[in-house]
Amino acid sequence: MSDIERDVHAVARRAKDAAVDLAPLSRAVKDAALLAMAEALVKQVDEIVAANAEDITRARESGAAEAMIDRLALTPRRIEAIADAVRAIAELPDPVGEVVRGRTLPNGLELRQIRVPLGVIGIIYEGRPNVTVDAAALCLKSGNAALLRGSSSAYASNTAIVRVLREALEGTGVPVDAVQLVPGTGRDSAQALMRARGLVDVLIPRGGGSLIQTVVRESTVPVIETGEGNCHVYVDEAADLGKAVAIAVNSKTHRCSTCNTAETLLVHSAIADRFLPAVLAELKDLGVTVHGDERTRSYDADVVPATEDDWATEYLSLDLAVKVVDSLDEAVDHIRRYSTAHTEAIVTDSQSAARRFVERVDSTAVMVNASTRFTDGGEFGFGAEIGISTQKLHARGPMGLPEMTSTKYVITGDGHVR
Amino acid sequence: MSDIERDVHAVARRAKDAAVDLAPLSRAVKDAALLAMAEALVKQVDEIVAANAEDITRARESGAAEAMIDRLALTPRRIEAIADAVRAIAELPDPVGEVVRGRTLPNGLELRQIRVPLGVIGIIYEGRPNVTVDAAALCLKSGNAALLRGSSSAYASNTAIVRVLREALEGTGVPVDAVQLVPGTGRDSAQALMRARGLVDVLIPRGGGSLIQTVVRESTVPVIETGEGNCHVYVDEAADLGKAVAIAVNSKTHRCSTCNTAETLLVHSAIADRFLPAVLAELKDLGVTVHGDERTRSYDADVVPATEDDWATEYLSLDLAVKVVDSLDEAVDHIRRYSTAHTEAIVTDSQSAARRFVERVDSTAVMVNASTRFTDGGEFGFGAEIGISTQKLHARGPMGLPEMTSTKYVITGDGHVR
Structure with missing residues (x-):
């Protein structure tokens, strides 16, 4: 076992111990600790901004793009907003202790299935240091110990933030080791975390597709896969034209770097003559590059020929693949072949088509006459989300606090034997 | 890719196609298919018994123990019982289509979280050919395509059974490929199944600890871990003596080869003088070999000295490890260290101790004043179970039909955009 592996596993073991004391804490204790964390962030803003300045200097020296530096930067105003988000999490209901099922069995045994924390949650994430606070707060509220592994570019910021959060926990009744930064900034420290099976209960990667795929491939700890979205909008022959244009345009252009953005538009051939000229014109006005099949290209000479790759690509940019299909089933087949099963939308006025x-579309979220952009914990009314799961086991879709828990059965008898 | 891998993946691909048609089937269609399966098993009993005779001959030739041959053997009466179990599954409620959550969002979007099948479920199991029918029926009822990988010792029986089941599905509206046997009997065919990521949605191993650990270690397909049980009974200082003896004895001896059998008994030192002589005598009468720590051995010279291994062993036999502890917290620490987190019981009259x-005990099921033997889908009133999950993600505890499903969000709007 390497030094870094030993260090990471030592931190994980402390998290596991902390989890034992965290699980039975009352909501009142956890909420008070969250408010203390929020207050500490605001009070110690100078310390955090100074640490952040180190990260920014390093990023500039290594020639990082301005957009990346902006994502990294913490200002007093941004820290205030981060603290407000923690206060909002304190106001959400506590999922722990909820009786999910309960009954008295015919023999008199009282059966209850009770929501309990998962235990230790590892979060591996990129870029923004606000995730450090957000993940720590969501884990604490749901009774889990957080092991935070941010990107090396934000290491000074994350170190300062975690120090502030841990100091804030002192005397609150919440164990300080409920929030820990994983030591090290290299690949080896992330790998040690992925191999801490038995110490870490679940890993949640938050970031781009390649990060997620690396974690899924390399981790022996169970992983909740999040976020990759090759989302589709299908405009059915029975679609209302105005709604179809609005939904297609919004799904692509509202905020094109998000995982719930549409990347491919499928159009029924019976409506293509009326729909495509309108939508292509509007997309062009908004600066979207359309990659189309032959039939789509016949409507607009500016449409770039689509290749096989285009159907499979999550652009996360102002690019859109467009294809004309001859039936709803052809659209479904295309989606089943290329989709990452995140979100797909149909625009139609036909009940039977919807x-x-x-x-038949086996995706996390299926929209009927609504933009793909609505797949979001905030939009769903969950109050907060740790990510959007695109897997079928455990949690599927936006993950709020209940999705960060497990359950256990408690059975109470009076000397019952079989 | 080897030939066997190609064959297994071809079968998995057919299962994936079948799953598309299975998902939207109504309960009526699925139940009628289940009843047709039950009827066919009874009608074609001769064919099945003849195939089973081949397996038994082979088992005898290879010198298998009589107990193993008994587990393998199918008689007309046993087949009738297997068919009855299928009919019982037909009578259970259909989990698919249940609206788990639903609300109208402030913007008028109608949000529903709906239970859907997982898709393709692979079952890797040992011994008894009744599991072939049971797993196929549970998968069908929950809308999943089943890929069955039984042991090589039952290959002829399983082949005959699956042929009968598939013939029964013809004309029912359920795709015949909803039930398939994984080709091959070697290790390579199981391995090919474990590597069919993207084709198989989940693998459920049913069998002994080494089978389960192999699948957990080698599979790239998500696995639901089942069944290993190093279960504990803790007799608190405030226990009722009569209940404590009854629960300890029942937890060990009621059916000692099951995963919910107690393997270690922890006794508070304050009650040891009164409790241990009584329980040790009764255990001895029932043929139990006790492996005890020093304090336990002071009560009975027949107690074998316990080694470190005894605390960690799932005996599945008439052996029991016994240890005297000085506090509830010492018992909890022992359990956290050695338990497989299946089932632990406390016997106590104290509310605060319970x-x-x-x-603080982080196990799948925690019994208060009841035998560990109650952790069971049938006892819990689930009607049927595919196994007992001892993991924290997705499903924990006895897994009935709802645990064999995922969910998807369906969001209905009227041209909604963000």
Whole structure:
């Protein structure tokens, strides 16, 4: 075992011990600790901004793009907003202790299935240091110990933030080791975390596709896969034209760097003559580059020929693949082949078309006459989300606090034997 | 890719296609198919018994123990019982389509979280050919395609059974490929199944600890870990003596080869003088070999000295490890160290002791004044179970039909955009 592996596992073991004391804490204790964390962030803003300045200097020296530096930068105003987000998490209901199922069995045994924390949650994430606070707060509220592994570019900021958060926990009744930064900035420290099976209960990667795929491939700790979205909008022959244009345009352009942005538009051939000229014109006005099949290109000479790659690509940019299909089933087949099963939308006025699409598209979220951009914990009313799961086990879709828990059965008898 | 891998993946691909058609099937269609399966098993009993005779001959030739042959053997009466179990599954409620959560969002979007099948479920199991039918029926009822990988010792029986089940599905509206046997009997065919990521949605191993650990270690397909049980009974200082003896004895001896059998008994030192002589005598009468720590051995010269291994062993036999502890917290620490987090029981009349034990023991099921033997889908009233999950993600505890599903969000709007 290497030094870094030993260090990471020592931190994980402390998290596991902390989790034992965290699990039975009352909501009142956890909420008071969250408010103390929020207050400490605001009070110690100078310390955090100074640490952040080190990261920014290093980023500039290594020639990072301005957009990346902006994502990294912490200002007093941004820290105030981060603290407000922690206060908002304190106001959410505590998922722990909820009786999910309960009954008295015929023999008199009282059966309860009770929501409990998962235990130790490792978060591996990129870029923004606000995730450090957000993840720590969501873990604490749901009774889990957080092991935070941010990117090396934000290491000074994350170190300062975690120090402030841990100091804030002192005397609150929440164990200080409920929030820990994983030591090290190299690949080896992330790998040690991925191999801490038995110490870490679940890993949640938050970031781009390659980060997520690396964690899924290399981790022996169970992983909740998040976020990759090759999302589709299908405009059915029975679509309302105005709604179809609005939904297609919004799904692509509202905020094109997000995982719930549409990357491919499928158009039924029976409506293509009326729909495509309108939508292509509007997309062009908004600066979207359309990659189309032959039939799409016949409507606009500016459309770039689509290759096989285009159907499979999550652009996360103002690019959109467009294809004309001859039936709803052809659209469904295309989606089943290329989608990452995040979000797909149908625009139609036909009940039977909507029903068939919903039944046969096996994605995390299926929108009927609504933009793909609505797949979001905030929009769903969850109050906060740790990510959007695109896997089928455990949690599927935006993950709020209940998705950060497990359950256990408690069975109470009076000397019952079989 | 080897030939066997190609064959297994071809079968998995057919299962994936079948899953698309299975998902939207109504309960009526699925139940009718289940009843047709039950009827076919009874009608074609001769064919099945003849195939089973081949397996038994082979087992005898290879010198298998009589107990193993008995587990393998199918008689007309056993097949009738297997068919009855299928009919019972048909009577259970259909989990698919249940609206788990639903609300109208402030913007008028209608949000529903709906239970859907997982898709393709692979079952890797040992011994008894009744599991072939049971797993196929549970998968079908929950809308999943089943990929069955039984042991090589039952290959002829399983082949005959699956042929009968598939013939029964013809004309029912359920795709025949909803039930498939994984080709091959070697290790390579199981390995090919474990590597069919993207084709198989989840693998459920059913069998002994070494099978389960192999699947957990080698599979790139998500696995639901089942069944290993190093279960504990803790007799608190405030226990009722009669209940404590009954629960300890029942937890060990009621059916000692099951995963919910107690393997270690922890006794508070304050009650040891009164409790241990009584329980040790009764255990001895029932043929139990006790492996005890020094203090336990002071009560009975027949107690074998316990080694470190005894605390960690799932005996699955008439052996029991016994240890005297000086506090509830010492019992909890012992359990946290050695338990497989399946089932632990406390016997106590103290509310505060019960509460502390329940809060701090992080196991799938925690019994208060009841035998560990109650952790069971049938006892819990689930009607059927595919196994007992001892992991924290997705499903924990006995897994009934709802645990064999995922969910998806369906969001209905009227041209909604952000």
